[in-house]
Each structure stands twice: as C-alpha cells, then as structure tokens.
Amino acid sequence: MNRLDRDFFSREAQIVAPQLLGKLLVRKSTKSIKVGMIKETEAYLGSDDRASHSYAGKTKRNEVMFGEAGFAHVYFTYGMHWLLNIVTEKAGSPSGVLIRAVEPLYDSEMALKEMKPSDIKRLGDGPARLTRWMKIGGDYNKLDVTTSNNLFIVDAVEVGGISFTSYKIRKSQIGLAPRIGVSYAQEDAERPLRFFVK
DNA sequence: ACTCCGATTGGCT
DNA sequence: GCCAATCGGAGTA
Numbered sequence: 001m002n003r004l005d006r007d008f009f010s011r012e013a014q015i016v017a018p019q020l021l022g023k024l025l026v027r028k029s030t031k032s033i034k035v036g037m038i039k040e041t042e043a044y045l046g047s048d049d050r051a052s053h054s055y056a057g058k059t060k061r062n063e064v065m066f067g068e069a070g071f072a073h074v075y076f077t078y079g080m081h082w083l084l085n086i087v088t089e090k091a092g093s094p095s096g097v098l099i100r101a102v103e104p105l106y107d108s109e110m111a112l113k114e115m116k117p118s119d120i121k122r123l124g125d126g127p128a129r130l131t132r133w134m135k136i137g138g139d140y141n142k143l144d145v146t147t148s149n150n151l152f153i154v155d156a157v158e159v160g161g162i163s164f165t166s167y168k169i170r171k172s173q174i175g176l177a178p179r180i181g182v183s184y185a186q187e188d189a190e191r192p193l194r195f196f197v198k
Numbered sequence: 199a200c201t202c203c204g205a206t207t208g209g210c211t
Numbered sequence: 212g213c214c215a216a217t218c219g220g221a222g223t224a
Contacts, residue, residue: 051205126206209216
C-alpha cells in the first residue's frame with residue numbers, strides 16, 4: 001500500500017504540492033472504492049500568504065491547518081462546493097495543499113471503461129468536481145489521512161484485482177502557474193504556487 | 199441579528 | 212465567454 005506518511009506532509013507546502021502530483025488518492029467506504037491520480041495542486045502558505053485561509057488567524061473553520069501535518073482540511077464554499085486540502089508543515093505553521101484535479105483510474109460504482117474519455121476526465125477535473133465524485137464532504141474535515149482507511153494517498157494500491165501504481169512525474173512535466181480565484185490576495189495572487197501535470 | 203462574499207461550477211448565450 | 216446559484220463563516224452592531 002505504501003501510504004504517504006506524516007513526514008511526507010510535514011515539509012513546506014510548496015515542496016509537498018509538486019510531489020503529490022502523480023500520487024494516488026484513494027477513497028474507500030463499505031459501499032465503494034475509488035482511485036484517482038493527482039494531477040493538479042496548489043500550495044497555501046502560512047501567515048505570509050494573503051491567499052491562505054490561515055492568513056487572518058485561527059478560527060473554528062481553519063483550525064485544523066494550525067495542527068499537525070497529514071490531516072484533511074475540507075471546507076465549504078460558494079454555497080455548494082466542498083474542497084479538499086491536506087495540512088502541511090509542523091503544528092503552528094498553518095499551511096496546506098489544495099487538491100485541484102485528479103484523473104479517475106478506478107470506481108467500483110461506475111464502469112469507467114465504458115464511458116467517454118472526456119466524461120471520465122470531467123469527474124475529477126476541478127477541486128469541487130473531485131470531492132463530489134469521491135463523496136468527500138464536511139464530515140471529512142480533520143480526518144487523519146495518514147491513518148484513515150476511508151481517505152488516503154499512496155504510491156501503490158490493489159483494488160478489484162487490479163494493481164495501480166503512482167506516476168513518476170519528471171520536473172520537466174510539471175507546469176507552474178498562479179493560483180486560481182485568489183485575486184483578492186494582492187501581490188500573493190501572482191506567486192507561482194499552482195502545480196500541474198502538463 | 200445582519201451583511202458580505204468566496205481556494206467554483208455548469209448552463210446558457 | 213458570461214453569470215446565476217447558494218449558504219456558512221466571519222466580521223460588524
């Protein structure tokens with residue numbers, strides 16, 4: 001299974017974010033198993049990043065970001081969407097990585113092979129699309145992704161008799177860009193903290 | 199108690 | 212490409 005551990009997430013968000021590309025996000029429940037390959041992430045830094053939820057200080061909504069790395073920060077926005085982040089750095093350094101897109105590889109509830117490639121891609125293409133596909137909601141906030149059996153990130157996993165392995169993403173395959181939807185963050189909006197597989 | 203607005207999406211033009 | 216939908220958190224009163 002080779003799950004990513006607390007040490008992996010305990011580093012700086014801008015280090016963790018590109019290294020998550022190609023890894024496998026796994027969602028398990030008693031009813032279903034889904035696997036997606038992470039293909040886009042964004043780093044949100046601590047107190048020196050105006051775009052980060054933690055910038056204005058600790059509140060009930062963002063308090064998980066102030067704790068240990070490896071926990072999920074799931075929050076609700078635009079009145080209808082849940083977004084998934086993984087907390088990074090040590091306790092007291094409130095930072096995290098937003099998972100923006102995954103490539104769906106397996107879904108025990110859907111015959112992906114029979115779907116159009118564009119429809120498959122659409123399932124995980126967008127931070128709110130992937131949480132809807134994987135049924136990740138507010139009840140997953142504060143979940144420890146390094147120990148949970150419902151949501152975790154691995155280099156290899158076997159489901160339904162099929163083995164999946166993470167993709168090795170070369171540095172030259174990683175695209176860099178400013179983060180989406182953070183224009184209010186002034187000069188921090190320009191920082192190239194979005195990472196994606198070209 | 200009341201207001202403002204967002205780490206977005208999808209449907210319509 | 213534009214814009215409405217939709218609601219909880221946070222700040223203000």
